[in-house]
Amino acid sequence: MRVDVVTIFPDYLAPLDLSLVGKARTAGLLDLRVHDLRDWTSDRHRTVDDTPFGGGAGMVMRPDVWGRALDDLLDEGSHLLLPTPSGTRFTQRTAERLATETHLVVACGRYEGIDARVAEHYATRSGVTVSEFSLGDYVLNGGEVAALVLVEAVARLLPGVVGNPESLVEESHGAAGLLEYPVYTKPPTWAELDVPEVLLSGHHGRIARWRRDQALVRTAARRPDLLDALAPDQLDAHDRAT
Numbered sequence: 001m002r003v004d005v006v007t008i009f010p011d012y013l014a015p016l017d018l019s020l021v022g023k024a025r026t027a028g029l030l031d032l033r034v035h036d037l038r039d040w041t042s043d044r045h046r047t048v049d050d051t052p053f054g055g056g057a058g059m060v061m062r063p064d065v066w067g068r069a070l071d072d073l074l075d076e077g078s079h080l081l082l083p084t085p086s087g088t089r090f091t092q093r094t095a096e097r098l099a100t101e102t103h104l105v106v107a108c109g110r111y112e113g114i115d116a117r118v119a120e121h122y123a124t125r126s127g128v129t130v131s132e133f134s135l136g137d138y139v140l141n142g143g144e145v146a147a148l149v150l151v152e153a154v155a156r157l158l159p160g161v162v163g164n165p166e167s168l169v170e171e172s173h174g175a176a177g178l179l180e181y182p183v184y185t186k187p188p189t190w191a192e193l194d195v196p197e198v199l200l201s202g203h204h205g206r207i208a209r210w211r212r213d214q215a216l217v218r219t220a221a222r223r224p225d226l227l228d229a230l231a232p233d234q235l236d237a238h239d240r241a242t
């Protein structure tokens with residue numbers, strides 16, 4: 001997969017050189033390129049913004065500069081992603097869908113956002129998909145943090161990136177659609193708190209059941225909306241009795 005990120009703060013994306021995403025890049029599993037939007041400016045001051053039509057506070061990012069950048073980067077089969085507080089919710093299902101694609105281009109806005117005609121124009125471009133997405137109901141100062149989240153959430157789903165793909169199933173918001181169960185390690189007692197006995201029993205069946213029950217109880221307590229969203233076949237008779 002190739003991912004192009006366009007931003008006026010390229011250094012914000014430096015964490016993507018580290019850890020899991022960094023390893024995926026080194027292994028050739030992810031071709032990630034970060035671009036400075038100002039490389040597509042045409043004036044001495046490398047201007048990317050201007051005042052908003054209709055008045056109001058702040059500045060808006062210019063469509064012409066974004067147009068030159070995106071014309072260079074977008075191709076047949078590209079998916080243009082625009083982080084914005086007004087977008088559709090980015091979820092694990094979104095990440096799973098994006099992980100099957102070949103080319104993502106993430107446009108990181110700043111100021112009051114990117115001129116709306118940019119999304120409108122590229123949505124009409126043959127072979128290009130455009131998605132405006134929100135990370136959650138809070139406001140950031142720009143799209144770079146959203147880009148970091150998106151790239152990590154997608155990259156970790158690419159084949160070969162995480163050591164044990166089975167771990168992707170049981171994690172929160174994974175295929176099971178539940179929050180993940182609590183995890184423990186040595187020492188068996190810490191701060192006068194013991195690890196649940198069942199986890200020391202070596203009885204794999206009981207351990208699996210306990211973990212499933214914990215995931216259900218946690219989900220019911222913290223995210224009942226996720227339980228409501230489960231398909232009927234995702235809960236067995238024991239689950240319903242828990």
Ligand SMILES: Nc1cc(-c2ccc3cc[nH]c3c2)n[nH]1
Nearest residue numbers: 084085109135136140141142143
């Ligand atoms: N979920 C979420 C996205 C954003 C966001 C995304 C892009 C820009 C550009 C200027 N401010 C922005 C904020 N805030 N919260």
